[in-house]
Amino acid sequence: MTENWVPTRALGRTVLVTGLLLLLGVALGRVDLVLLAAPFAIGAAWHLRRTPRAAPEITITTAEEHIVEGGEVEAGLTVTNPEAIAYDLVVVRARTSPWLRLEQADRPFAITVPSDGWAAIDLPGEALRWGRQDVGPAAARAAACGGLLASRPQVTPARGVRVYPVTEPFNATEAMPAAAGLVGAHRSRRPGEGGELAGVRQFAPGDRLRRIDWRVSLRTRDLHVAYTLSDRDAEVLLLLDVLGEVGLPGGVRGSASVLDTTVRAAAAIAEHYLHRGDRVSMIEFGAQARRLRAASGRRQYLTVLEWLLDVRAEPDDAAFGVHHISSTALVVVLTPLVDPRAADMLAQLTQSGRYVVAVDTLPPDAAPPVRNQWTPLATRLWRVERENVLGRMREHGVPVVSWAGAGSLDLVLRDVARMASAPRGR
Structure with missing residues (x-):
């Protein structure tokens, strides 16, 4: 017996019934009472010939994908048996955020886990509200050796699920009050490299040749360039x-x-x-x-x-x-x-x-x-x-x-x- 496993009431009743039958059989000299106690003693000894030492391990799994309000949530519980002895029964229960509507998450699950194996419980559902919602904590308790031993409750901490706010399409077509950056999509009142034509002026040192407006230049017999307003970000x-x-x-x-x-x-x-x-x-x-x-x-x-x-x-x-x-x-x-x-x-x-x-x-x-x-x-x-x-x-x-x-x-x-x-x- 280890600190992770404790005797159940079934083992206590088995020991009590076996002891009473043996005492009564010896005190009254009745062999039938001793024979009646033999199955209880032999059954308990057979199941307890090998006892587990390690407790079951429980983990919470959640999808790391981008979840938005109203989207699907994929969560689950996994119970692992590190022992060479199969678990007769494992009771698992998890608490979840009220803003995560997971299927059957409000009731305990009863499963069996083979030796050196694992069992998974799927908890699909829907995210109802933005925020950091929790799946868990979750607890598991296993029974082994014919139900004569039970593990202490194993609790795993909660795992967070990030639910982002839903955004309806927003559009603001008006210009910004002020634009201070060097590049962007807003029209500025300052001359610069942009897509908004501001006017035509005479050619000056430093102007680019590709800005020359040949139609105005041929008409006025002097080089003119087209200048634009800079596009700035806000x-x-x-x-x-x-x-x-x-x-x-x-x-x-x-x-x-x-x-x-x-x-x-x-x-x-x-x-x-x-x-x-x-x-x-x-x-x-x-x-x-x-x-x-x-x-x-x-x-x-x-x-x-x-x-x-x-x-x-x-x-x-x-x-x-x-x-x-x-x-x-x-x-x-x-x-x-x-x-x-x-x-x-x-x-x-x-x-x-x-x-x-x-x-x-x-x-x-x-x-x-x-x-x-x-x-x-x-x-x-x-x-x-x-x-x-x-x-x-x-x-x-x-x-x-x-x-x-x-x-x-x-x-x-x-x-x-x-x-x-x-x-x-x-």
Whole structure:
């Protein structure tokens, strides 16, 4: 007997019955009682002639592929028997995240494992919500030697499954307020190498010969060249308000909370601008104030998705400074505007001269973020007060638009670009 295996109740009853029959047979002088105890003693001795030493090993397997909300999840449990003795019965049970709908994962499994072999349990299912969801922990307990010995419960830690937010096609066709890079897809007002024709001027030292406009040159008897406007990239900063959670998350097919809307909108906006060659950065407006530096390309998009998996509601105090934000970046603030600190942050950004767009992420049927249930009249008054806050934000020059998927930011980006191109007074 080892520390990994303990006797079962069946072995205890066998020893008890055998001992009582032998004692009664000897005390009463009855041979039939001794003969009756013989099968119990011989059976126990036969099964215990070889006892296991090592405990069963259980592992959790998950697919490492790119899983999106609503996608299929392939998980499984594998029980390995390192002994030369077969397991009569192995009971396996695993706990899973409520946002992973795995088939038959809420009940125990009873399997047999041969000697020096293994047995697998498939747990196919569906991912319902973004985030780092867990499969496990899982526990296994085996019985051997005719059910006379049982292993101690063997527990394996949980294995994470990365579920990325689903992104609906987002498109913003308006020009960016400012472009600061050297290359990109946005038209700039600065002359340079680009695809937008700016005009024709006289040839000057340093101009390329392929830029000569021969039609104008032949007409004026002097060399003229066509010059273009440079194409520049822009920096888009996504600022996520994580001061609190409002609404009940219902998964990919249910209702969306504030964090659900925030994460999915951020993924869609980042995917759009990164696909166009722009640089995207992210900041959390919360206690941790996590930050993702600006970069471009597919690698940045994968980094953005990984970064969004760790978004959590943080109702603690938040410190924010605009000196960390580039003056030429387009700041898209994803906020439900239910915390006064969010309105102060937007006012601070606007007063500093940044290009700010506020995206309202509050669900239409959300209630105030309090523990006690409010009456319908109190909830209505809360919404009226919040509408007043939105109106004051718009009066102070902060464009606020509700998130509605593709095309949500077209009109507001047009206004911001028009304001950025207007001459500014000193």
